[in-house]
Amino acid sequence: MSTAPANDAAIHSSRDSTLAEIFSPLDFKITSGANRRKISSSLANVSTKDIIGSRAHGKCNQLSIYYYPLSLRKHYRKRHEIILQFRDQPDLTMARHQMVQAVQIKPCKFLVVLNPYGGAKKAKDYLDKVVKPMLFEAEINFEVVTTEHCGHATEIGRNYDTSKFDGICALSGDGTLHEIINGISQRTDGTKIDDVPIGILNGGTANCLVAAILERRGERKCNPNKAIWNATFAFIKGNLNRVDLLMTRYADQELYLCQSLSWGLICDVEFESEWLRVFGSTRYSIYAIKHIMLNKCHQGTISYIPESVSEAPEIFQKYLSNRPKEADFHQGNQTWHTFPGNKFSFVALMVNGFWSLDNVANPFSHLDDGKAYLMVVPKPVSRLSLLKFFLQLESGNHASSPQIQFICVKQVKFNFDKERAFNLDGEKSINNVMEADVRPHSATMIY
Template sequence: MARNKEKTIFIVNPVSANGRTSRSWRRLEKDLQEKGYIFDVVYTHRPMHAIDITRNALEKGFERVIAVGGDGTFNEVINGFYLDGEKISKSAALSVLPMGTGGDFSRYLNNKSDINYIYHLLEQDHNDACDIVRARFTGWDGKPTERYYLNIFDTGIGSATCYYINQKSKALGGFLSFLSATLRSLATYKNQYLTVKVDGTEVFQGKSAVTAVANGKYFGGGVMIAPHAKIDDGLLDIVIIGDLSKLEFLKNLPKAYKGEHLTHPQVEYFQGETVSIQSEEKLLLELDGESPGYGDTELEIYQQDMILVV
């Protein structure tokens, strides 16, 4: 008899964390099979593949979808739950087994990657509803693009860091990979002039080092950019770091890892349900650890729209 009740699929990104995910997952998969759990496994083979795999699984009636990898893999699976702005399944639940470089949303949930935590995911009967965020911007193909996310969107040093880290090997692991990319970003990045509106009201106009629109707390491999954020409060947390010099940014970075940066005079904090970010400059964007595009962005929160297994 199967030990898990829900029809479950694991979607595994084998190249996540410079290939470590594939090796770790195979050991865990063997243990689960020996314990009598019944599940499907599908490996991704290209960027955005997890979106298609997720949609196909939901159309086949899978009730629990577990992403195995980093924040980018998790985000692809999230987007697979939606098609033309509508959820494919109202009842299917989502979870993540963190094995990637960043793991920032898993850090918020305190998810683990050990075998006992996987047992918990498979046997857990209680699911939680959480908020989801829709982002609209320009994709790399120059066309209007719509993506969903659960954790954080940002533009600035964070998005430049994300861009650099996704171009290079992640063999150093999460913290060191992000730190190395951050230092490289600081060497070349120039604060950009932008305008931010929250719920239709202009709240900021000027140069910004980082502008983050958060549902979760962490980004950049453990930076607690939005310490007050909650994934089920129906609100976006907007953190704007103003025109800091590179030296001042580095000086205050340790505070940001602990979520103690909001009192800095150059940091502004807001909450709201919709956010608009506009600039005459070509803003580089980050969304859940990926670099999906650029330019002016519209964001909107959808309350309690995703079912999460934690």
């Protein structure tokens, strides 16, 4: 497969028009899905931006149109269908042609990678009740492969048939996408990560990447149980966008991360709560309370090359203008710095600002800004401060806490006297040295 198109390319894009504008010259009536006495107003309220597809029924000269408007009150997309009855076959053929042109439906086929064990194990249910019906309505062909063991998604990415599929969509948590990306990076046929368009639908515990995608589209603040509708719609209508990755190096290995690297309290919460996956993101709250009470100290040395203040995003520059101590961390661009002190509560390096659909870990980060951010909570820090941190994650107000420090970095190195656990996109790795740097625009995601 050739390199993915630029940002204006899409699977199913749409011109911004209404059904009333598209079908005004044709002879038809609405048979269901709207008030027949208000035909013109009903069609005028249906924007092609919300339409994912249509189906023609030739024997009865009917056209079904499927659209998913965003509820401004509940913030999620709900299915609607309008069926139009046309006078004759030529009018139906013309209407169908106009719909294909308006919604810009393009023939495509995707490999859907399903992890049935992610999060609260809802992925299979989501596939049957939401994803399959919506892909059918959007006329997207697909094959589903179910992961059977740890590392299976890596094999899928490594053996993915570029001549058969137009991209991969993971119905899973972030860990499955992490495996797919690293599987693609291991290919020997010259296919690069950014050659393969990748989508993700929330089927895990945290769903960090889906949170970032929906935030970019202004659709994140819906009930988490309804987010699958928004995420599937974003995949169907999405553009091809280049996003940033982290490259980590440890024990003679190289690994790409699409989310974050962390150690300390956050890492302990992630892995110790693994046995409570069935409870979804609630598991994090339970173990966060435990580790706030323990308030452990984690020792290590952090070295980094900072991003210059002038090259950091404007929102981060504004943040630094009120934090002179942290602004000092960015002096001496292109040279290695050592973070003062060697005792920490937790540390995270992120290219994505979200830790879940509800939690904003890093309010400065974007998927495609080419920046990585180091979030550091040095010791000493009180239990009350840690509790406030977790309570403020939903709003992102924790960033104003004096106990939390952010650094925009190009490269980082972690050193420990003894081996310790790292969280790499939800995967556990135990080492005493870890290096990482940001790789701007290294993957192509659909949203």
